[in-house]
Amino acid sequence: MLNQQTPTLPRDCGACPIRHRAVCAQCEAEELEQLDRIKYYRNFEAGQTIVWSGDQMDFVGSVVTGIATLTQTMEDGRTQMVGLLLPSDFVGRPGRSVAAYDVVATSDMVMCCFRKKPFEQLLSVTPAVAQRLLQMTLDELDAAREWMLVLGRKTAREKIASLLSIIGRRNATLNLGAPAGKMVFDLPLTREAMADYLGLTLETVSRQISALRRDGVIVLEGKRRVTVPDFDRLLDEAGDDSDGGLPV
Amino acid sequence: MLNQQTPTLPRDCGACPIRHRAVCAQCEAEELEQLDRIKYYRNFEAGQTIVWSGDQMDFVGSVVTGIATLTQTMEDGRTQMVGLLLPSDFVGRPGRSVAAYDVVATSDMVMCCFRKKPFEQLLSVTPAVAQRLLQMTLDELDAAREWMLVLGRKTAREKIASLLSIIGRRNATLNLGAPAGKMVFDLPLTREAMADYLGLTLETVSRQISALRRDGVIVLEGKRRVTVPDFDRLLDEAGDDSDGGLPV
DNA sequence: CGACTAGTTGAATTGCCTCAACATGGGTGG
DNA sequence: CCACCCATGTTGAGGCAATTCAACTAGTCG
Numbered sequence: 001m002l003n004q005q006t007p008t009l010p011r012d013c014g015a016c017p018i019r020h021r022a023v024c025a026q027c028e029a030e031e032l033e034q035l036d037r038i039k040y041y042r043n044f045e046a047g048q049t050i051v052w053s054g055d056q057m058d059f060v061g062s063v064v065t066g067i068a069t070l071t072q073t074m075e076d077g078r079t080q081m082v083g084l085l086l087p088s089d090f091v092g093r094p095g096r097s098v099a100a101y102d103v104v105a106t107s108d109m110v111m112c113c114f115r116k117k118p119f120e121q122l123l124s125v126t127p128a129v130a131q132r133l134l135q136m137t138l139d140e141l142d143a144a145r146e147w148m149l150v151l152g153r154k155t156a157r158e159k160i161a162s163l164l165s166i167i168g169r170r171n172a173t174l175n176l177g178a179p180a181g182k183m184v185f186d187l188p189l190t191r192e193a194m195a196d197y198l199g200l201t202l203e204t205v206s207r208q209i210s211a212l213r214r215d216g217v218i219v220l221e222g223k224r225r226v227t228v229p230d231f232d233r234l235l236d237e238a239g240d241d242s243d244g245g246l247p248v
Numbered sequence: 249m250l251n252q253q254t255p256t257l258p259r260d261c262g263a264c265p266i267r268h269r270a271v272c273a274q275c276e277a278e279e280l281e282q283l284d285r286i287k288y289y290r291n292f293e294a295g296q297t298i299v300w301s302g303d304q305m306d307f308v309g310s311v312v313t314g315i316a317t318l319t320q321t322m323e324d325g326r327t328q329m330v331g332l333l334l335p336s337d338f339v340g341r342p343g344r345s346v347a348a349y350d351v352v353a354t355s356d357m358v359m360c361c362f363r364k365k366p367f368e369q370l371l372s373v374t375p376a377v378a379q380r381l382l383q384m385t386l387d388e389l390d391a392a393r394e395w396m397l398v399l400g401r402k403t404a405r406e407k408i409a410s411l412l413s414i415i416g417r418r419n420a421t422l423n424l425g426a427p428a429g430k431m432v433f434d435l436p437l438t439r440e441a442m443a444d445y446l447g448l449t450l451e452t453v454s455r456q457i458s459a460l461r462r463d464g465v466i467v468l469e470g471k472r473r474v475t476v477p478d479f480d481r482l483l484d485e486a487g488d489d490s491d492g493g494l495p496v
Numbered sequence: 497c498g499a500c501t502a503g504t505t506g507a508a509t510t511g512c513c514t515c516a517a518c519a520t521g522g523g524t525g526g
Numbered sequence: 527c528c529a530c531c532c533a534t535g536t537t538g539a540g541g542c543a544a545t546t547c548a549a550c551t552a553g554t555c556g
Contacts, residue, residue: 497556498556499554499555499556500553500554500555500556501552501553501554501555502551502552502553502554503550503551503552503553504549504550504551504552505548505549505550505551506547506548506549506550507546507547507548507549508545508546508547508548509544509545509546509547510542510543510544510545510546511542511543511544511545512541512542512543512544513540513541513542513543514539514540514541514542515538515539515540515541516537516538516539517536517537517538518535518536518537518538519534519535519536519537520533520534520535520536521532521533521534521535522531522532522533522534523530523531523532523533524529524530524531524532525528525529525530525531526527526528526529526530
């Protein structure tokens with residue numbers, strides 16, 4: 001089950017697809033070289049657990065391609081997703097040796113890893129990395145707070161619309177410019193994963209997606225491919241004021 | 249309504265009650281002097297709004313005494329608290345000129361403020377401040393994620409128990425050592441503010457507090473003073489495994 | 497062709513919300 | 527000093543949104 005062959009990996013930072021969005025974004029040539037010296041790539045398969053909460057974690061790193069989730073689980077099995085890691089997102093926490101959450105690869109993934117000790121060393125020496133990491137952490141904190149509003153105060157329909165608009169927006173900013181008019185993307189999550197993200201049951205997720213389809217807010221091809229005919233309509237359903245949202 | 253007289257303010261960082269927990273915690277004498285040069289104190293009264301979401305915010309700072317809240321509000325009035333700011337917590341975001349949340353003083357407060365521009369300048373020069381700010385932001389991110397589990401997956405009773413255990417724990421670590429056995433503290437929030445924190449209505453908060461009292465998990469004197477006879481029992485009610493929780 | 501996973505849909509249940517009445521306590525003005 | 531007000535909190539009754547339990551469909555892999 002674990003023996004997919006390693007595909008060709010990026011080797012050169014210059015050709016790296018996340019070069020100007022990841023923790024290394026603000027590095028000059030020399031700093032980049034320092035990072036390059038301690039980096040190594042790791043592949044993970046869809047479904048594979050990267051770290052278990054409570055386990056030793058001796059590396060940090062960036063998602064290069066693919067998607068991972070951060071989840072918390074209670075003793076009785078209730079689970080809540082607390083982070084969705086897309087390409088360029090940072091994994092792990094400098095200054096902590098034990099993972100606080102389960103990290104699971106949702107799709108096949110490539111990560112650019114750094115052994116923790118040397119990375120921490122580097123943090124205290126090269127301000128460019130530390131500054132970028134602070135920026136990214138502040139952005140994640142904002143995203144987490146946005147989600148607290150979703151979890152605490154929105155209805156099931158609004159939650160689904162919020163999730164779709166977030167995914168749509170990140171997709172749009174990644175590919176083209178600003179999100180507008182028509183929009184097509186694939187859901188990177190199962191119904192169950194969406195439920196864990198939104199604090200719902202998978203049945204409720206399924207019902208609300210069906211409802212949004214019935215009402216013409218979205219169009220589905222198969223289970224995963226979503227078309228949004230009118231993005232403003234979706235934002236409206238999410239309960240967001242049309243300009244607002246995450247500065248992702 | 250706004251004319252309470254300014255009480256005696258701390259002036260010297262050496263005597264500051266949050267000296268070794270705030271953003272200045274890791275500063276040496278010289279760095280402290282630099283901070284000292286750009287700092288000023290501000291007082292706020294209970295109930296006063298410090299900044300409105302969307303407003304210009306030209307300072308950042310630390311809570312010295314008192315309590316403030318960070319809240320988000322939807323157009324129809326639904327509100328969600330996304331942060332509870334206690335002494336030593338940091339307010340504001342370097343690199344952003346506009347407030348993302350309403351900041352409201354819940355009690356009378358003293359803040360140690362820095363004009364944003366000079367502070368940002370200082371951030372890029374003195375690593376001690378930047379490093380400490382990163383640490384604090386990572387801690388807040390962890391706290392936010394803990395709350396995502398509370399908001400998304402816990403029952404009303406568990407939510408109340410979680411809030412009480414957090415407040416109790418922060419209180420204990422502030423005063424003595426580890427939280428244990430019996431414990432007494434004052435609730436710093438109204439029922440409504442608790443509801444906004446927990447994604448509940450104030451009636452449900454009131455009912456669940458009454459239920460916990462009836463069941464002997466807590467004892468109340470008046471509306472605000474809480475005694476917890478057995479902290480482990482409270483953690484149990486919160487659905488936390490007895491060791492876990494925030495590394496606050 | 498089963499067997500398994502992911503997703504959809506229905507019916508019954510329930511936990512929390514809504515609406516409403518009442519209780520308490522601190523502050524103010526007559 | 528009492529009467530009154532207003533903010534805060536408590537409690538009850540009924541309704542509803544989301545959950546729970548369950549049956550069924552569609553697609554995939556050996």
